[in-house]
Every structure is written in structure tokens, then in C-alpha cells.
Amino acid sequence: MLSISLRDKLCGVGVNSPWNRGFGGVMQELRGGCHCGNIRVVYKTAMAPEDTQPRACQCAFCRKHNTAAISDPSGDLEITVKDADLLSRYQFGHKAADFLICKTCGVYVAAFMPDPDDEKGYATLMSFALDERARYQQARTASYTGEDESARRQRRRERWTPARLETG
Ligand SMILES: [Zn+2]
Numbered sequence: 282m283l284s285i286s287l288r289d290k291l292c293g294v295g296v297n298s299p300w301n302r303g304f305g306g307v308m309q310e311l312r313g314g315c316h317c318g319n320i321r322v323v324y325k326t327a328m329a330p331e332d333t334q335p336r337a338c339q340c341a342f343c344r345k346h347n348t349a350a351i352s353d354p355s356g357d358l359e360i361t362v363k364d365a366d367l368l369s370r371y372q373f374g375h376k377a378a379d380f381l382i383c384k385t386c387g388v389y390v391a392a393f394m395p396d397p398d399d400e401k402g403y404a405t406l407m408s409f410a411l412d413e414r415a416r417y418q419q420a421r422t423a424s425y426t427g428e429d430e431s432a433r434r435q436r437r438r439e440r441w442t443p444a445r446l447e448t449g
Pocket of ligand 1: 315316317318319320383384385386387388
């Protein structure tokens with residue numbers, strides 16, 4: 282990459298970030314979204330899809346959607362919604378995250394956890410929502426049962442991707 286924004290440097294995702302070691306040091310910009318285009322994502326990560334292990338959460342919601350979630354704590358995810366009225370921010374359980382589903386085409390794109398202490402949030406992205414979905418490995422099961430709300434929030438802060446959700 283020839284240019285790195287100051288914001289990227291502050292977020293630690295520049296080309297010299299230790300996170301880039303072992304991934305070839307190349308920040309990629311992966312794009313995708315829901316099927317009809319109302320929800321768009323731009324995912325910046327130095328983790329090559331081929332080296333990323335998607336997670337198949339075993340909660341009832343994720344089982345019904347057959348999810349394959351990816352995240353990069355050193356990456357960056359921008360979620361842009363054209364028409365906020367056509368975005369479902371579904372919540373359940375601890376209600377600590379919004380499950381972003383397009384009301385028009387029905388695609389579950391990402392789970393977003395706004396951080397009450399900060400303007401930014403954290404998100405986990407469905408690999409199937411990306412244009413490069415075919416490059417990802419098959420998801421491996423992951424179970425988070427037994428976590429209380431505080432432990433769940435802490436895990437998400439550590440493992441999910443710093444994210445912004447912009448709704449029109
Ligand atoms: Zn849609």
C-alpha cells in the first residue's frame with residue numbers, strides 16, 4: 282500500500298503493524314453486503330481469506346442462519362446502510378449486539394455491538410456477505426454458551442473488528 286491514512290496508523294493497522302506479520306503484510310479491502318445492495322460493507326484486513334478460519338456459532342439464531350463469522354481486531358469494517366427503514370437491528374439474549382439483517386432481501390450481514398464508552402463499535406462479519414466468499418475456508422463450530430453479558434462484551438471487544446455503522 283502506498284498510502285496509509287492517519288486513522289489507520291492510529292488504529293494499528295498500518296503496513297508496519299505487528300498484526301501484518303505472517304499475512305504477507307498486505308492490507309486488503311474486501312467488499313460485499315446484502316443481496317439487494319441496501320447494506321454495503323468495506324472490510325479492511327491483513328488476514329488473507331485463505332488463512333482465516335470462519336466461526337460457526339452454535340447459538341439458535343446462528344444455527345438457523347448457518348453463519349460463518351469473521352473478524353480482525355486489527356482490521357476495520359465500515360457498514361453503510363442506504364435506507365435505515367429497511368434495516369432490521371434484531372436483538373435477543375443479552376441484547377448486547379444488533380444483528381443486521383436486510384428487510385428487503387433477508388440477508389444477515391453482520392452483528393454490530395455499539396460501544397457505550399466510545400463512538401466506535403465492534404462487529405463480526407458473515408464471510409458469505411463478501412464478494413470474495415469463495416476464498417474462505419469452511420466454518421468451524423464455536424460455542425459461547427455460559428458467557429455472562431460482561432464476558433461476552435469483553436470477548437467481542439478483543440476479537441471483533443472495530444467498526445462503524447452509517448445509516449442513511
Ligand atoms: Zn438487501
